[in-house]
Amino acid sequence: MNLPSRRILAVISVTALVASACSSSSTPAPAGSSGASSAAGVTNIEVVSWWTTGGEASGFNAIIDKFNQDNPTLKVTNSAIAGGAGSNAQAALQNRVLNGNPPDSFQVHMGHELLDTYVTPGYMDNLDDLYAANGWTTQFPQGVLNIVSAKDSAGTLHYYSVPLDIHRANVLWYNKTVFTANNLTPPTTWDQFFTAADALKAKGITPLAVGDNGIWATGMILESILISTLGADGYNGLWTGSTDWTSSKVTDALNLYAKVLTYTNTDHSSLTWDQAADYLIPASAGAQPKAAMTLMGDWAAGEFDNKGFADYGWIAAPGTDKIYDTLADSFGLPSKAVNKAGVKMFLTLLGSAAGQDIFNPYKGSIPANTTAGNPPASAKQYSPYQKWAMGEWKADAIVPSLEHGAAASPKWKGAWETAVTSFVANPNVATLQAALVQACKDAGVCK
Amino acid sequence: MKPSRDRVLSLAVIAPSILAVAIFVYGLIFWTGYISTVKWDTLRPDYSPVGLANYMSIFANNRFLMDIRNTVVFTIFFIGASLVIGLLLANFIDRRIRAEGLFRSIIVFPMAVSFIVTGVVWKWILSPGQPAVGPTAAAPNGVNQLLGLDPATFKWLTDPQVLQLAPDSPAGKVLHDIGLGFITSPNIGIPVALLSIVLAAVWQMSGFVMILYLAGLRAIPEEIKEAARVDGASEFRVFRHVTFPLLTPITLSAMIILGHISLKIYDLTVAMSGSGPGFATDTPALFMWQTTFRDGEFGKGAAVAIVMLVIIAIVVVPYLIWNRRQAVEA
Numbered sequence: 001m002n003l004p005s006r007r008i009l010a011v012i013s014v015t016a017l018v019a020s021a022c023s024s025s026s027t028p029a030p031a032g033s034s035g036a037s038s039a040a041g042v043t044n045i046e047v048v049s050w051w052t053t054g055g056e057a058s059g060f061n062a063i064i065d066k067f068n069q070d071n072p073t074l075k076v077t078n079s080a081i082a083g084g085a086g087s088n089a090q091a092a093l094q095n096r097v098l099n100g101n102p103p104d105s106f107q108v109h110m111g112h113e114l115l116d117t118y119v120t121p122g123y124m125d126n127l128d129d130l131y132a133a134n135g136w137t138t139q140f141p142q143g144v145l146n147i148v149s150a151k152d153s154a155g156t157l158h159y160y161s162v163p164l165d166i167h168r169a170n171v172l173w174y175n176k177t178v179f180t181a182n183n184l185t186p187p188t189t190w191d192q193f194f195t196a197a198d199a200l201k202a203k204g205i206t207p208l209a210v211g212d213n214g215i216w217a218t219g220m221i222l223e224s225i226l227i228s229t230l231g232a233d234g235y236n237g238l239w240t241g242s243t244d245w246t247s248s249k250v251t252d253a254l255n256l257y258a259k260v261l262t263y264t265n266t267d268h269s270s271l272t273w274d275q276a277a278d279y280l281i282p283a284s285a286g287a288q289p290k291a292a293m294t295l296m297g298d299w300a301a302g303e304f305d306n307k308g309f310a311d312y313g314w315i316a317a318p319g320t321d322k323i324y325d326t327l328a329d330s331f332g333l334p335s336k337a338v339n340k341a342g343v344k345m346f347l348t349l350l351g352s353a354a355g356q357d358i359f360n361p362y363k364g365s366i367p368a369n370t371t372a373g374n375p376p377a378s379a380k381q382y383s384p385y386q387k388w389a390m391g392e393w394k395a396d397a398i399v400p401s402l403e404h405g406a407a408a409s410p411k412w413k414g415a416w417e418t419a420v421t422s423f424v425a426n427p428n429v430a431t432l433q434a435a436l437v438q439a440c441k442d443a444g445v446c447k
Numbered sequence: 448m449k450p451s452r453d454r455v456l457s458l459a460v461i462a463p464s465i466l467a468v469a470i471f472v473y474g475l476i477f478w479t480g481y482i483s484t485v486k487w488d489t490l491r492p493d494y495s496p497v498g499l500a501n502y503m504s505i506f507a508n509n510r511f512l513m514d515i516r517n518t519v520v521f522t523i524f525f526i527g528a529s530l531v532i533g534l535l536l537a538n539f540i541d542r543r544i545r546a547e548g549l550f551r552s553i554i555v556f557p558m559a560v561s562f563i564v565t566g567v568v569w570k571w572i573l574s575p576g577q578p579a580v581g582p583t584a585a586a587p588n589g590v591n592q593l594l595g596l597d598p599a600t601f602k603w604l605t606d607p608q609v610l611q612l613a614p615d616s617p618a619g620k621v622l623h624d625i626g627l628g629f630i631t632s633p634n635i636g637i638p639v640a641l642l643s644i645v646l647a648a649v650w651q652m653s654g655f656v657m658i659l660y661l662a663g664l665r666a667i668p669e670e671i672k673e674a675a676r677v678d679g680a681s682e683f684r685v686f687r688h689v690t691f692p693l694l695t696p697i698t699l700s701a702m703i704i705l706g707h708i709s710l711k712i713y714d715l716t717v718a719m720s721g722s723g724p725g726f727a728t729d730t731p732a733l734f735m736w737q738t739t740f741r742d743g744e745f746g747k748g749a750a751v752a753i754v755m756l757v758i759i760a761i762v763v764v765p766y767l768i769w770n771r772r773q774a775v776e777a
Contacts, residue, residue: 091740094490117743121491213721269724270574270605411488414742418510418726425607425725 045076045342049107050089052080055302059362066358067349074342079103097123102334104343110163110330111147113405118332119150119160125333126158130344136351139369143398147406148330161330162351165365168389169401170224170317170325173300174293175280177311178205186315190228190256193318197263200292207263209291211276215421216403221295222257222420223402228319229253232397239400239407241445245437254429261424265291274303281309301385302364314385324396327404328368366390408443415439476756483749490743501750511751512634514731520637522709524645529705530698532649533656540657541664555654562651566718569647573603603643607724611636638727644716652708656701663697664690703766710759731755
């Protein structure tokens, strides 16, 4: 064999090397992958969440630390994927589930985001045994049990995820000083809202701050208005087909929505929700803030606290008192999880009163488990807002939030957001209602 | 015929790239094309054929039609402005000015920045106003402040207006008479918010166009221009009739490069305004991503991808053919 042909051989072997490197990298095995046992006999449990910063990450890490201390043979790792409301996590997660390589458990909004994306196509195991063993069927309110469960083809009801926290979407936040200085009381009906809003407008203050850079913030306003016009049962019926989207009450709600939008800041589409919430904060003590109110989920409290702003008050969105528009982060059990027994132990901690009292004080949400609410004195305590919300949680009717994945399938929500986006730029009630009716039909719920 | 050693060696060397391109580019294009004709509308793959139903569905979707409108408007304004500004800058630099290298670097520098960074910075500059507290604090719209414009009229990124030609306006009637009445349809118009995106994109890419033109200008022999001047042509006519025609290949290359950037623009709009007010700055790429990964409609997402591919191919393939012909002739 002469020299050049040896060179060819070398080239070919390099080629083979590269090719094999390519093929092995096309089926990535993530670090800390499921079931990989380390030398010390510790089994890893990989949990994917989108909690990477702030109180939510501290809270989740605290609960993981507790679990790892109590179970020395198991090690939960948080493979966090950053990105607001899980928009980035979702694509990565879906790829892994499709490839049959899901994490042992993952964060997902309770309700249809979980059910339609993962449960119906058959990627999840049910958690009936955990619910029975831990008495969760009595500890979680019926409203939550309705949202986390689904019937299988035989008509049997199953539970599919464990809600770790509860957020409320229909809260109206206001600047207390602005309200007292103008002799206003926080509005409990939309009529009162318009009276107050006109007075504020006359003073040069934007009545309602909105940041709908992602359209969901305005979508949440419509959600609250639908709840106030239709009531809890009527609103629930929108998503099950028992309330007619063509009804005149829905038309009333949409007209009301069009009117409310005229009281918002003109730059809403360039702001995120937190930038809009900051409009309530005066530039300096005693100065007039840009806006007086914002309608936002209760994570707004955390935003105000982080900015050192204490002069805020809250009340249920107008006309929605005693109705809790709910969303929750929950965790389920993928059918292809490797260490199911370990995951179930972790889920048990997530659903327990003790676990929820570790996490929620950090996150700013409240426990879904009604027996929780008394963290040990040495641990982080609940804030005044959270204590108020826990009281409401036990008494209120619970309805699922659309914008946060609880009420309807992601597809339906997508169609709703398309309709709302067009409406905000070009308000035409008839067009919006027609689009919403069509969205319900396309989702297969309305006929 | 026994292939020469050289040939075998060269084949062996390029084989890995050919293989990788065949699988990861063309293979996946065909796969996407196939997916666009099946039902697959949840996370569980469903390969039951539906023909062209996915395509019919996206073309019946108002948002997708607006996306196409946005793409066309963006492409026209982006390419037009980049070419004009790039050409002006190149002529300016070509005057053999002092510190030419410095100016050249300054003008080209935006190209070194990624679209995400450009997007975030321009969003800060163009946002009509920001709260005066907190980490997001920034001066209210820098451009409005600098030029003394009224923020109520100049809303930049947040303007939901779409400039349209009314069918009953004088210009609309003229268009109608000459058979171009379709321009007055409500689906055709210029979304004002999109022009802010164009501004940022032009800022980033016109330096690149300048470099292309500068190379072109420097390649034109001085004798030709000198000959024209001796014949009594004015400086403008020298440019118009000698320089500019010789720059045609450069213009074409620049148009193709800018064109394919604008047809698949995603990062810049996402960083600046997302879908924008009333989908004023929405793009087919963003629509494709949301359809696929938010709504779980893999079939429809694939259909959007194929439509984008076809549009880009319409622009790029003739250029490639032309380019190849030039190469063969040379």
